[in-house]
Amino acid sequence: MSSEDYHMLPAFMQEISSQCKDHKKKFELYCSFLASPCYAQCITDEHRKCQDMKPLSDILKQVKSSASVQLFHQDLKNVKENLDTSIKFLKTRISTINTQKTKAVEEIRTCEPLWTFQHQDTNYPGGITLNMNGFVYIASNGNNGVVVVSPDGKTCKTILSETEEINYPYAIDINRETGMMPVSSQVREDSRNHDTAFVYKI
Incomplete structure:
Protein backbone atom coordinates (compact mmCIF):
# COMPACT_ATOMS: atom_id res chain seq x y z
CA MET A 1 0.00 0.00 0.00
CA SER A 2 1.34 3.40 -0.94
CA SER A 3 1.88 6.12 1.65
CA GLU A 4 -0.86 8.19 0.02
CA ASP A 5 -3.38 5.34 0.27
CA TYR A 6 -2.36 4.64 3.87
CA HIS A 7 -3.10 8.20 4.96
CA MET A 8 -6.55 7.94 3.36
CA LEU A 9 -7.49 5.09 5.71
CA PRO A 10 -9.73 5.81 8.74
CA ALA A 11 -7.84 6.82 11.89
CA PHE A 12 -8.68 3.59 13.76
CA MET A 13 -7.13 1.52 10.95
CA GLN A 14 -3.98 3.64 10.91
CA GLU A 15 -3.56 2.92 14.62
CA ILE A 16 -3.47 -0.85 14.03
CA SER A 17 0.08 -2.13 14.46
CA SER A 18 1.83 -5.48 14.00
CA GLN A 19 4.35 -4.67 16.76
CA CYS A 20 4.24 -4.55 20.53
CA LYS A 21 4.23 -0.89 21.56
CA ASP A 22 6.24 -1.65 24.72
CA HIS A 23 8.99 -3.82 23.24
CA LYS A 24 8.90 -2.63 19.62
CA LYS A 25 8.91 -6.24 18.47
CA LYS A 26 6.63 -8.11 16.09
CA PHE A 27 3.73 -9.97 17.71
CA GLU A 28 4.34 -13.72 18.06
CA LEU A 29 1.68 -14.97 20.48
CA TYR A 30 -2.01 -14.48 21.16
CA CYS A 31 -3.49 -14.31 24.66
CA SER A 32 -7.04 -15.65 24.75
CA PHE A 33 -7.56 -14.39 28.30
CA LEU A 34 -6.87 -10.74 27.42
CA ALA A 35 -7.89 -11.20 23.77
CA SER A 36 -4.78 -9.46 22.48
CA PRO A 37 -1.59 -10.31 20.59
CA CYS A 38 1.74 -10.06 22.37
CA TYR A 39 5.49 -10.53 22.09
CA ALA A 40 7.30 -13.33 23.92
CA GLN A 41 8.77 -10.96 26.49
CA CYS A 42 5.27 -9.69 27.30
CA ILE A 43 4.64 -13.00 29.10
CA THR A 44 6.89 -11.91 31.96
CA ASP A 45 5.21 -8.53 32.14
CA GLU A 46 1.50 -8.07 31.44
CA HIS A 47 0.71 -11.73 30.67
CA ARG A 48 2.57 -13.56 33.45
CA LYS A 49 -0.74 -14.82 34.93
CA CYS A 50 -2.28 -15.77 31.58
CA GLN A 51 -2.53 -19.49 30.86
CA ASP A 52 -3.87 -19.79 27.33
CA MET A 53 -1.07 -18.50 25.07
CA LYS A 54 -1.03 -19.70 21.47
CA PRO A 55 1.19 -18.95 18.47
CA LEU A 56 -0.30 -16.01 16.60
CA SER A 57 0.22 -17.78 13.27
CA ASP A 58 -2.13 -20.59 14.39
CA ILE A 59 -4.81 -18.10 15.38
CA LEU A 60 -4.53 -16.32 12.04
CA LYS A 61 -4.89 -19.62 10.18
CA GLN A 62 -8.05 -20.41 12.14
CA VAL A 63 -9.48 -16.97 11.43
CA LYS A 64 -8.72 -17.15 7.71
CA SER A 65 -10.29 -20.59 7.41
CA SER A 66 -13.41 -19.76 9.46
CA ALA A 67 -16.79 -19.79 7.72
CA SER A 68 -17.59 -16.21 8.73
CA VAL A 69 -14.36 -14.87 7.19
CA GLN A 70 -14.95 -16.86 4.01
CA LEU A 71 -18.49 -15.50 3.82
CA PHE A 72 -17.24 -11.96 4.44
CA HIS A 73 -14.62 -12.41 1.73
CA GLN A 74 -17.31 -13.57 -0.71
CA ASP A 75 -19.50 -10.59 0.22
CA LEU A 76 -16.61 -8.22 -0.48
CA LYS A 77 -16.00 -9.95 -3.79
CA ASN A 78 -19.68 -9.55 -4.73
CA VAL A 79 -19.61 -5.88 -3.75
CA LYS A 80 -16.53 -5.32 -5.91
CA GLU A 81 -18.16 -7.06 -8.87
CA ASN A 82 -21.31 -4.96 -8.46
CA LEU A 83 -19.25 -1.77 -8.25
CA ASP A 84 -17.27 -2.74 -11.34
CA THR A 85 -20.51 -3.42 -13.22
CA SER A 86 -22.00 -0.10 -12.09
CA ILE A 87 -18.86 1.82 -13.06
CA LYS A 88 -18.83 0.15 -16.48
CA PHE A 89 -22.52 0.99 -16.98
CA LEU A 90 -22.01 4.63 -15.94
CA LYS A 91 -19.01 5.01 -18.25
CA THR A 92 -21.08 3.61 -21.12
CA ARG A 93 -23.95 5.98 -20.32
CA ILE A 94 -21.59 8.96 -20.14
CA SER A 95 -20.08 8.00 -23.48
CA THR A 96 -23.55 7.64 -25.03
CA ILE A 97 -24.71 10.99 -23.64
CA ASN A 98 -21.57 12.73 -24.91
CA THR A 99 -22.14 11.22 -28.36
CA GLN A 100 -25.78 12.34 -28.36
CA LYS A 101 -24.73 15.80 -27.18
CA THR A 102 -22.17 16.13 -29.97
CA LYS A 103 -24.74 14.99 -32.53
CA ALA A 104 -27.37 17.42 -31.21
CA VAL A 105 -24.92 20.33 -31.32
CA GLU A 106 -24.02 19.50 -34.92
CA THR A 129 -48.15 26.23 -32.28
CA LEU A 130 -48.73 23.65 -35.03
CA ASN A 131 -51.62 21.36 -35.85
CA MET A 132 -51.20 17.83 -37.17
CA ASN A 133 -51.31 19.04 -40.79
CA GLY A 134 -48.49 21.55 -40.41
CA PHE A 135 -50.59 24.73 -40.22
CA VAL A 136 -49.03 27.33 -37.93
CA TYR A 137 -51.27 29.13 -35.41
CA ILE A 138 -50.04 32.46 -34.05
CA ALA A 139 -51.45 34.41 -31.11
CA SER A 140 -50.99 37.98 -32.34
CA ASN A 141 -50.85 40.10 -29.21
CA GLY A 142 -50.56 43.41 -31.06
CA ASN A 143 -53.53 42.71 -33.35
CA ASN A 144 -55.85 41.05 -30.82
CA GLY A 145 -56.28 37.96 -32.95
CA VAL A 146 -55.25 34.43 -33.84
CA VAL A 147 -53.74 33.96 -37.28
CA VAL A 148 -53.25 30.65 -39.10
CA VAL A 149 -50.41 30.35 -41.62
CA SER A 150 -50.24 27.73 -44.38
CA PRO A 151 -47.59 24.98 -44.11
CA ASP A 152 -45.50 26.63 -46.84
CA GLY A 153 -45.63 30.03 -45.09
CA LYS A 154 -47.09 31.79 -48.12
CA THR A 155 -50.64 32.58 -47.01
CA CYS A 156 -52.39 33.45 -43.77
CA LYS A 157 -55.84 34.10 -42.39
CA THR A 158 -57.16 35.64 -39.18
CA ILE A 159 -59.54 33.13 -37.61
CA LEU A 160 -60.17 34.81 -34.23
CA SER A 161 -60.31 38.50 -33.39
CA GLU A 162 -61.82 41.03 -30.98
CA THR A 163 -65.23 39.95 -32.29
CA GLU A 164 -64.68 36.65 -30.46
CA GLU A 165 -63.46 38.60 -27.38
CA ILE A 166 -59.80 37.92 -28.14
CA ASN A 167 -57.87 40.68 -26.40
CA TYR A 168 -54.05 40.70 -26.17
CA PRO A 169 -53.62 36.92 -26.65
CA TYR A 170 -50.29 35.77 -25.22
CA ALA A 171 -50.32 31.95 -25.39
CA ILE A 172 -51.77 29.26 -27.64
CA ASP A 173 -51.64 25.49 -27.97
CA ILE A 174 -53.30 22.67 -29.92
CA ASN A 175 -54.13 19.15 -28.81
CA ARG A 176 -53.40 17.21 -32.00
CA GLU A 177 -55.51 14.23 -30.93
CA THR A 178 -58.70 16.11 -30.03
CA GLY A 179 -58.25 19.25 -32.14
CA MET A 180 -58.92 21.46 -29.11
CA MET A 181 -57.11 24.81 -29.12
CA PRO A 182 -56.80 26.77 -25.84
CA VAL A 183 -55.93 30.46 -26.15
CA SER A 184 -54.81 32.59 -23.20
CA SER A 185 -56.16 36.10 -23.51
CA GLN A 186 -57.59 38.97 -21.49
CA VAL A 187 -61.13 40.11 -20.81
CA ARG A 188 -62.10 43.68 -20.01
CA GLU A 189 -64.38 43.88 -16.96
CA ASP A 190 -64.99 46.72 -14.52
CA SER A 191 -62.39 48.87 -16.27
CA ARG A 192 -59.77 46.19 -15.68
CA ASN A 193 -58.17 43.46 -17.79
CA HIS A 194 -58.47 39.93 -16.43
CA ASP A 195 -56.46 36.94 -17.64
CA THR A 196 -58.63 34.17 -19.01
CA ALA A 197 -58.57 31.30 -21.48
CA PHE A 198 -60.83 30.27 -24.33
CA VAL A 199 -60.95 26.78 -25.83
CA TYR A 200 -61.88 26.32 -29.48
CA LYS A 201 -62.46 23.28 -31.67
CA ILE A 202 -60.51 23.45 -34.92
Whole structure:
Protein backbone atom coordinates (compact mmCIF):
# COMPACT_ATOMS: atom_id res chain seq x y z
CA MET A 1 0.00 0.00 0.00
CA SER A 2 1.34 3.40 -0.94
CA SER A 3 1.88 6.12 1.65
CA GLU A 4 -0.86 8.19 0.02
CA ASP A 5 -3.38 5.34 0.27
CA TYR A 6 -2.36 4.64 3.87
CA HIS A 7 -3.10 8.20 4.96
CA MET A 8 -6.55 7.94 3.36
CA LEU A 9 -7.49 5.09 5.71
CA PRO A 10 -9.73 5.81 8.74
CA ALA A 11 -7.84 6.82 11.89
CA PHE A 12 -8.68 3.59 13.76
CA MET A 13 -7.13 1.52 10.95
CA GLN A 14 -3.98 3.64 10.91
CA GLU A 15 -3.56 2.92 14.62
CA ILE A 16 -3.47 -0.85 14.03
CA SER A 17 0.08 -2.13 14.46
CA SER A 18 1.83 -5.48 14.00
CA GLN A 19 4.35 -4.67 16.76
CA CYS A 20 4.24 -4.55 20.53
CA LYS A 21 4.23 -0.89 21.56
CA ASP A 22 6.24 -1.65 24.72
CA HIS A 23 8.99 -3.82 23.24
CA LYS A 24 8.90 -2.63 19.62
CA LYS A 25 8.91 -6.24 18.47
CA LYS A 26 6.63 -8.11 16.09
CA PHE A 27 3.73 -9.97 17.71
CA GLU A 28 4.34 -13.72 18.06
CA LEU A 29 1.68 -14.97 20.48
CA TYR A 30 -2.01 -14.48 21.16
CA CYS A 31 -3.49 -14.31 24.66
CA SER A 32 -7.04 -15.65 24.75
CA PHE A 33 -7.56 -14.39 28.30
CA LEU A 34 -6.87 -10.74 27.42
CA ALA A 35 -7.89 -11.20 23.77
CA SER A 36 -4.78 -9.46 22.48
CA PRO A 37 -1.59 -10.31 20.59
CA CYS A 38 1.74 -10.06 22.37
CA TYR A 39 5.49 -10.53 22.09
CA ALA A 40 7.30 -13.33 23.92
CA GLN A 41 8.77 -10.96 26.49
CA CYS A 42 5.27 -9.69 27.30
CA ILE A 43 4.64 -13.00 29.10
CA THR A 44 6.89 -11.91 31.96
CA ASP A 45 5.21 -8.53 32.14
CA GLU A 46 1.50 -8.07 31.44
CA HIS A 47 0.71 -11.73 30.67
CA ARG A 48 2.57 -13.56 33.45
CA LYS A 49 -0.74 -14.82 34.93
CA CYS A 50 -2.28 -15.77 31.58
CA GLN A 51 -2.53 -19.49 30.86
CA ASP A 52 -3.87 -19.79 27.33
CA MET A 53 -1.07 -18.50 25.07
CA LYS A 54 -1.03 -19.70 21.47
CA PRO A 55 1.19 -18.95 18.47
CA LEU A 56 -0.30 -16.01 16.60
CA SER A 57 0.22 -17.78 13.27
CA ASP A 58 -2.13 -20.59 14.39
CA ILE A 59 -4.81 -18.10 15.38
CA LEU A 60 -4.53 -16.32 12.04
CA LYS A 61 -4.89 -19.62 10.18
CA GLN A 62 -8.05 -20.41 12.14
CA VAL A 63 -9.48 -16.97 11.43
CA LYS A 64 -8.72 -17.15 7.71
CA SER A 65 -10.29 -20.59 7.41
CA SER A 66 -13.41 -19.76 9.46
CA ALA A 67 -16.79 -19.79 7.72
CA SER A 68 -17.59 -16.21 8.73
CA VAL A 69 -14.36 -14.87 7.19
CA GLN A 70 -14.95 -16.86 4.01
CA LEU A 71 -18.49 -15.50 3.82
CA PHE A 72 -17.24 -11.96 4.44
CA HIS A 73 -14.62 -12.41 1.73
CA GLN A 74 -17.31 -13.57 -0.71
CA ASP A 75 -19.50 -10.59 0.22
CA LEU A 76 -16.61 -8.22 -0.48
CA LYS A 77 -16.00 -9.95 -3.79
CA ASN A 78 -19.68 -9.55 -4.73
CA VAL A 79 -19.61 -5.88 -3.75
CA LYS A 80 -16.53 -5.32 -5.91
CA GLU A 81 -18.16 -7.06 -8.87
CA ASN A 82 -21.31 -4.96 -8.46
CA LEU A 83 -19.25 -1.77 -8.25
CA ASP A 84 -17.27 -2.74 -11.34
CA THR A 85 -20.51 -3.42 -13.22
CA SER A 86 -22.00 -0.10 -12.09
CA ILE A 87 -18.86 1.82 -13.06
CA LYS A 88 -18.83 0.15 -16.48
CA PHE A 89 -22.52 0.99 -16.98
CA LEU A 90 -22.01 4.63 -15.94
CA LYS A 91 -19.01 5.01 -18.25
CA THR A 92 -21.08 3.61 -21.12
CA ARG A 93 -23.95 5.98 -20.32
CA ILE A 94 -21.59 8.96 -20.14
CA SER A 95 -20.08 8.00 -23.48
CA THR A 96 -23.55 7.64 -25.03
CA ILE A 97 -24.71 10.99 -23.64
CA ASN A 98 -21.57 12.73 -24.91
CA THR A 99 -22.14 11.22 -28.36
CA GLN A 100 -25.78 12.34 -28.36
CA LYS A 101 -24.73 15.80 -27.18
CA THR A 102 -22.17 16.13 -29.97
CA LYS A 103 -24.74 14.99 -32.53
CA ALA A 104 -27.37 17.42 -31.21
CA VAL A 105 -24.92 20.33 -31.32
CA GLU A 106 -24.02 19.50 -34.92
CA GLU A 107 -27.70 19.31 -35.88
CA ILE A 108 -28.34 22.69 -34.28
CA ARG A 109 -25.41 24.21 -36.14
CA THR A 110 -26.68 22.88 -39.46
CA CYS A 111 -30.34 23.71 -38.75
CA GLU A 112 -31.78 26.08 -41.36
CA PRO A 113 -35.26 27.68 -41.39
CA LEU A 114 -37.72 26.28 -43.94
CA TRP A 115 -39.28 29.69 -44.36
CA THR A 116 -39.81 33.00 -42.58
CA PHE A 117 -43.11 34.79 -42.23
CA GLN A 118 -43.92 38.47 -41.82
CA HIS A 119 -47.38 39.98 -42.06
CA GLN A 120 -49.23 42.99 -40.72
CA ASP A 121 -51.74 40.69 -39.00
CA THR A 122 -49.03 39.12 -36.81
CA ASN A 123 -47.87 42.01 -34.67
CA TYR A 124 -46.04 41.10 -31.44
CA PRO A 125 -46.76 37.34 -31.57
CA GLY A 126 -47.30 36.04 -28.05
CA GLY A 127 -47.49 32.32 -28.82
CA ILE A 128 -47.15 29.86 -31.68
CA THR A 129 -48.15 26.23 -32.28
CA LEU A 130 -48.73 23.65 -35.03
CA ASN A 131 -51.62 21.36 -35.85
CA MET A 132 -51.20 17.83 -37.17
CA ASN A 133 -51.31 19.04 -40.79
CA GLY A 134 -48.49 21.55 -40.41
CA PHE A 135 -50.59 24.73 -40.22
CA VAL A 136 -49.03 27.33 -37.93
CA TYR A 137 -51.27 29.13 -35.41
CA ILE A 138 -50.04 32.46 -34.05
CA ALA A 139 -51.45 34.41 -31.11
CA SER A 140 -50.99 37.98 -32.34
CA ASN A 141 -50.85 40.10 -29.21
CA GLY A 142 -50.56 43.41 -31.06
CA ASN A 143 -53.53 42.71 -33.35
CA ASN A 144 -55.85 41.05 -30.82
CA GLY A 145 -56.28 37.96 -32.95
CA VAL A 146 -55.25 34.43 -33.84
CA VAL A 147 -53.74 33.96 -37.28
CA VAL A 148 -53.25 30.65 -39.10
CA VAL A 149 -50.41 30.35 -41.62
CA SER A 150 -50.24 27.73 -44.38
CA PRO A 151 -47.59 24.98 -44.11
CA ASP A 152 -45.50 26.63 -46.84
CA GLY A 153 -45.63 30.03 -45.09
CA LYS A 154 -47.09 31.79 -48.12
CA THR A 155 -50.64 32.58 -47.01
CA CYS A 156 -52.39 33.45 -43.77
CA LYS A 157 -55.84 34.10 -42.39
CA THR A 158 -57.16 35.64 -39.18
CA ILE A 159 -59.54 33.13 -37.61
CA LEU A 160 -60.17 34.81 -34.23
CA SER A 161 -60.31 38.50 -33.39
CA GLU A 162 -61.82 41.03 -30.98
CA THR A 163 -65.23 39.95 -32.29
CA GLU A 164 -64.68 36.65 -30.46
CA GLU A 165 -63.46 38.60 -27.38
CA ILE A 166 -59.80 37.92 -28.14
CA ASN A 167 -57.87 40.68 -26.40
CA TYR A 168 -54.05 40.70 -26.17
CA PRO A 169 -53.62 36.92 -26.65
CA TYR A 170 -50.29 35.77 -25.22
CA ALA A 171 -50.32 31.95 -25.39
CA ILE A 172 -51.77 29.26 -27.64
CA ASP A 173 -51.64 25.49 -27.97
CA ILE A 174 -53.30 22.67 -29.92
CA ASN A 175 -54.13 19.15 -28.81
CA ARG A 176 -53.40 17.21 -32.00
CA GLU A 177 -55.51 14.23 -30.93
CA THR A 178 -58.70 16.11 -30.03
CA GLY A 179 -58.25 19.25 -32.14
CA MET A 180 -58.92 21.46 -29.11
CA MET A 181 -57.11 24.81 -29.12
CA PRO A 182 -56.80 26.77 -25.84
CA VAL A 183 -55.93 30.46 -26.15
CA SER A 184 -54.81 32.59 -23.20
CA SER A 185 -56.16 36.10 -23.51
CA GLN A 186 -57.59 38.97 -21.49
CA VAL A 187 -61.13 40.11 -20.81
CA ARG A 188 -62.10 43.68 -20.01
CA GLU A 189 -64.38 43.88 -16.96
CA ASP A 190 -64.99 46.72 -14.52
CA SER A 191 -62.39 48.87 -16.27
CA ARG A 192 -59.77 46.19 -15.68
CA ASN A 193 -58.17 43.46 -17.79
CA HIS A 194 -58.47 39.93 -16.43
CA ASP A 195 -56.46 36.94 -17.64
CA THR A 196 -58.63 34.17 -19.01
CA ALA A 197 -58.57 31.30 -21.48
CA PHE A 198 -60.83 30.27 -24.33
CA VAL A 199 -60.95 26.78 -25.83
CA TYR A 200 -61.88 26.32 -29.48
CA LYS A 201 -62.46 23.28 -31.67
CA ILE A 202 -60.51 23.45 -34.92
